[in-house]
Amino acid sequence: MADIGKIRIRVPSSIKQGDVVRVRTLVIHPMEIVQRRDGKPVDKNYQFINRVVVTYNGREILAADTTQSVSENPFFTFTFRATEPGTLKIAFLDTHGGKYEGTVDIKFS
Amino acid sequence: MEKTSSTSRITRRTLLRALAVAGLGGAAGPLLGPGAITAQGTLGALQPEEKVEATMKRLFGGRPIKDGSGAIKIDMPLIAENGAVVPITVEVQSPMTPTNYVKHIYIISDKNRRPMNARFTLTPAMGTALVGANVRLGETTDVRAVAELSDGSLLMAKREVKVTVGGCGG
Structure with missing residues (x-):
């Protein structure tokens, strides 16, 4: 689990001002599923990502409440309008208090 | 909810740990105490099983x-x-x-x-x-x-x- 929280973010190589940009992001995370013993769910603090927050130059543009029915190593796609150069930050928060952040610079060509 | 044998020797440390991981075994039930803040992944905090x-x-x-x-x-x-x-x-x-x-x-x-x-x-x-x-x-x-x-x-x-x-x- 050494890789947990490793984040990859892909944006198109050339972005023009005003473009709607499609971003793809992947985070390495186990996203534990509920275990069962004798058909009964086992109660423990399962580790999975339950919140994703995307900010662009400090403004929140997308948030997601995720559950365990999102795959291991979750992958998300979304778009945003590139109005100014700056930083796109994606934060993943999990149930064990983990916070994993990835950033990507948005530059115009 | 199953009891695990490891919690039979309850010391302050193990009790605290049990609280922190949301009451596996001995400290059973949905926690409302201080441990609940970190225990967002327990069954009670999940989406319910339902149609x-x-x-x-x-x-x-x-x-x-x-x-x-x-x-x-x-x-x-x-x-x-x-x-x-x-x-x-x-x-x-x-x-x-x-x-x-x-x-x-x-x-x-x-x-x-x-x-x-x-x-x-x-x-x-x-x-x-x-x-x-x-x-x-x-x-x-x-x-x-x-x-x-x-x-x-x-x-x-x-x-x-x-x-x-x-x-x-x-």
């Missing part, structure tokens, strides 16, 4: 849901060989202006034990109402995408996906 009708009722109450098959595009495979990783992309036709935009997109799988997959909260700064994720599906099921618009109305579209090997396990 999809109950999920819809819980999330949307009795609000009318209009057919949105014209406005919502669900992009996902017809047949998913592996239910553990099913890519889905939901796009809602919307101008995404500050006065008229899509506020939430819900992804709900009918036959999962816990049908609610994810809820996205969108803003006009996104330009288009497009979100994608990889979801787990337990079996062949309908997948619904529900969009809540900024004026409060709800639109829904459905797609069936055949799942060869289920991906939920629990």
Whole structure:
């Protein structure tokens, strides 16, 4: 689990001002599923990502409440309008208090 | 709820640890004490196991849901060989202006034990109402995408996906 929280973010190589940009992001995370013993769910603090927050130059543009029915190593796609150069930050928060952040610079060509 | 033998010797340390991991074994039950802050992953904090009708009722109450098959595009495979990783992309036709935009997109799988997959909260700064994720599906099921618009109305579209090997396990 050494890789947990490793984040990859892909944006198109050339972005023009005003473009709607499609971003793809992947985070390495186990996203534990509920275990069962004798058909009964086992109660423990399962580790999975339950919140994703995307900010662009400090403004929140997308948030997601995720559950365990999102795959291991979750992958998300979304778009945003590139109005100014700056930083796109994606934060993943999990149930064990983990916070994993990835950033990507948005530059115009 | 099973008791584990390891908690029979309760010292202050083990008790604290048990509290921190949300009462496995001895300190049973949903915690309301200080340990509850870190214990967001316990069964009590998860989406409940329920039928999809109950999920819809819980999330949307009795609000009318209009057919949105014209406005919502669900992009996902017809047949998913592996239910553990099913890519889905939901796009809602919307101008995404500050006065008229899509506020939430819900992804709900009918036959999962816990049908609610994810809820996205969108803003006009996104330009288009497009979100994608990889979801787990337990079996062949309908997948619904529900969009809540900024004026409060709800639109829904459905797609069936055949799942060869289920991906939920629990």
